[in-house]
Amino acid sequence: MRIVVADDSVLLREGLVRLLVEDGHQVVDAVGDGPSLVEAVLAHRPDVSIVDVRMPPTHTDEGLRAAIAARSHLPGTPVLMLSQYVEASYAGDLLADGSGAVGYLLKDRVARVAEFLDALDRVAHGATVLDPQVVAQLLTDQRRDSPVGTLTPRERQILALMAEGCSNTAITRQLVVSASAVEKHIGNIFAKLGLLPDDARHRRVLAVLTYLRG
Template sequence: MRIVVADDAVLLRECLVRLLAEDGHDVVAAVGDGPSAVQAVLAHRPDVSIVDVRMPPTHTDEGLRAAIAAREQLPGTPILVLSQYVEVSYVADLLADASGGVGYLLKDRVAKVEEFLDALDRVAGGTTVLDPQVVARLLAARQRRDPLAALTSRERELLGLMAEGYSNSAIAKRVSLSGSAVEKHIGNVFVKLGLPPDETQHRRVRAVLAYLRA
């Protein structure tokens, strides 16, 4: 495979170049900053690129932004992010086009060279490969953004009926539950949505608004 390597740590970059060469791959460019990474990908159109997250000039999320920029200009180009950090917001952006060919591995969790090379092959083939810690952070971030994530399917159903304007007694008839069971479920909805009793605001209205926003 033809590969671009982008990492500002010279020693690691050279180790990757040697490792890939020994495995029979052709490293067409080895660069140390975000803008150079984008230029290299566009110039060489490699089979896959390996990109670190924190590189010059910002040493924050430059590599991820470079990866996203490269895929925007060259849709579907395979990118394997190899980093010490999980940057959740940019991972979501990297996955947003759903075209595959994306990987995100944490450096300290790549235990074996064979596993790393296998992940690289899979990303080059169009597969999405994510470190388990990355998956966990993405799910946690989604739950924080989605106020309904903690609700059970039954609680979501009842909240939907509340949004349609049904009273508790009407909901009970529609779903064949007792009035007390419906009241308990709706009480759980209020708790999970963080809506304590409040004399100044109607909890039912606020719960429906949360449902409609989600």
């Protein structure tokens, strides 16, 4: 894959570049601030970009805003965000356009190389992938009056796995249930969240977005 890396920490940036190159990928650019990220994405049109949420000058959400700006120019361009802390609203902001191909992982996840590279590949191929710790916080913070509150415990469990980027096959294996049971539960989730079959945007992404906003 052709990849852009954006992180203001030279040590982490170079570490990511080395990891990716050793795994057979091509890093087409490595930058340290938001505006440079937007320029790199527009110039190289990478298969996926890896972006630190917090970058100069304020080290708040410049990386996130730059990623959203890049996707406004190139809708659906895949982006994997990295963050030091769990902040579910960041993932919601990135998902808001409904086009998917986004990920939000804690930086500690990079040390689990196989998991990190698997998440990167899934995002590059259009999936939505949230860090399990983000999903765990969402389950804790979920309001009872949210649309997600109407789901059964099993449906909430499946939606949480969908938020982590699991395919139907992966959910089937993890929960040890049949494929038809998973499909039925997902159909019920879409119905309870009011996501109609003819919705122009991807219902799986919209379900996860509803989960984030809950």
